[in-house]
Amino acid sequence: MAQHPPLTRYLVEQQRAGVTLDAQLLRLLETVASACRRIGAEVRQGALAGVLGSAGSENVQGEVQKKLDIIANEVLIDANDWGGHLAGMASEEMDDVLPVPATYPSGDYLLLFDPLDGSSNIDVNVSIGTIFSVLKKPAHGTPLQAADFLQPGARQVAAGYCLYGPQTTLVLTLGRGVAMFTLDHRDGSFVLTQEGIQIPPDTREFAINMSNMRHWDAPVKRYVDECLAGKEGPRGKDFNMRWVASMVADVHRILMRGGIFMYPWDRREPAKPGKLRLLYEANPMSWLVEQAGGAATNGRERILGIQPAQLHERVAVVLGSRHEVDRVTQYHQAGDA
Ligand SMILES: O=P(O)(O)OC[C@H]1O[C@](O)(COP(=O)(O)O)[C@@H](O)[C@@H]1O
Ligand SMILES: [Mg+2]
Ligand SMILES: [Mg+2]
Numbered sequence: 001m002a003q004h005p006p007l008t009r010y011l012v013e014q015q016r017a018g019v020t021l022d023a024q025l026l027r028l029l030e031t032v033a034s035a036c037r038r039i040g041a042e043v044r045q046g047a048l049a050g051v052l053g054s055a056g057s058e059n060v061q062g063e064v065q066k067k068l069d070i071i072a073n074e075v076l077i078d079a080n081d082w083g084g085h086l087a088g089m090a091s092e093e094m095d096d097v098l099p100v101p102a103t104y105p106s107g108d109y110l111l112l113f114d115p116l117d118g119s120s121n122i123d124v125n126v127s128i129g130t131i132f133s134v135l136k137k138p139a140h141g142t143p144l145q146a147a148d149f150l151q152p153g154a155r156q157v158a159a160g161y162c163l164y165g166p167q168t169t170l171v172l173t174l175g176r177g178v179a180m181f182t183l184d185h186r187d188g189s190f191v192l193t194q195e196g197i198q199i200p201p202d203t204r205e206f207a208i209n210m211s212n213m214r215h216w217d218a219p220v221k222r223y224v225d226e227c228l229a230g231k232e233g234p235r236g237k238d239f240n241m242r243w244v245a246s247m248v249a250d251v252h253r254i255l256m257r258g259g260i261f262m263y264p265w266d267r268r269e270p271a272k273p274g275k276l277r278l279l280y281e282a283n284p285m286s287w288l289v290e291q292a293g294g295a296a297t298n299g300r301e302r303i304l305g306i307q308p309a310q311l312h313e314r315v316a317v318v319l320g321s322r323h324e325v326d327r328v329t330q331y332h333q334a335g336d337a
Pocket of ligand 2 (some may be wrong): 114116117118247281
């Protein structure tokens with residue numbers, strides 16, 4: 001293998017090594033990568049391309065959409081809806097699922113995405129990204145329906161994200177470990193720069209939005225209090241804290257050097273299980289983290305085992321270094337007992 005093989009070569013070698021990767025899935029992954037390259041180009045142009053600021057609209061979840069949320073969503077749709085590899089798409093920014101238009105051949109796969117993660121960071125030039133998840137369309141022979149997308153994360157066939165930061169980085173799993181590709185801006189190719197990424201099981205770094213502390217449940221408060229107590233506390237070591245407010249950047253840091261990320265349920269909107277979306281954010285990130293030897297739960301159960309009941313379902317998220325995630329999960333389970 002060349003020192004930095006391009007994405008296509010990596011995919012073909014995965015296929016040869018026994019990963020189930022048919023021609024449609026191969027095209028899908030290439031297409032998502034090239035859509036991310038285009039989104040990344042818009043991000044880099046920023047004010048020069050007039051892509052910053054609010055779009056003046058709201059998505060189905062009542063969140064104000066930024067111009068880039070909409071642009072990224074459109075780029076992903078335009079790139080994917082004609083190629084014969086997809087049956088349909090679902091996005092954080094679309095109310096309903098989008099079948100491939102009848103004028104184009106339909107494929108076997110479903111693509112789910114958070115087109116632009118970390119929207120609050122767009123206008124301040126902080127890392128943002130695109131998160132994606134791929135499922136197989138159930139073979140029921142009837143037209144595409146929203147229920148086709150309601151599969152537990154354990155059934156994903158591919159998942160990843162593209163981080164638009166100081167470098168543009170594509171991170172991917174096909175169920176055999178996690179690989180990272182860096183965009184070579186000189187020729188526009190994603191090349192393999194790291195394989196077999198492993199998250200250390202222990203960490204001294206946690207990520208949570210501390211401003212919500214007064215709204216947390218007791219197990220989360222206990223865990224963070226113990227971290228804050230440092231060397232003198234029950235953990236016997238000092239912890240550091242990081243919070244980018246772009247899940248994609250926080251998860252990338254954890255894949256690179258370990259840590260724990262939490263966006264738990266809180267009392268602000270008690271009817272919502274959490275802020276993050278199960279299908280577009282939690283499932284793909286949880287699979288990546290598990291594939292890198294980490295763990296991901298909603299505080300009580302494995303995220304990848306959750307049967308989704310609706311498209312835009314939310315979930316509490318605790319993911320990262322295995323021993324820390326286990327600890328937070330045990331604190332919840334002890335509280336429930
Ligand atoms: O602003 P808060 O409450 O800290 O939330 C930050 C979280 O919200 C998100 O930005 C949600 O993603 P979107 O930008 O796709 O809505 C996560 O990326 C991040 O972890
Ligand atoms: Mg997001
Ligand atoms: Mg988003």
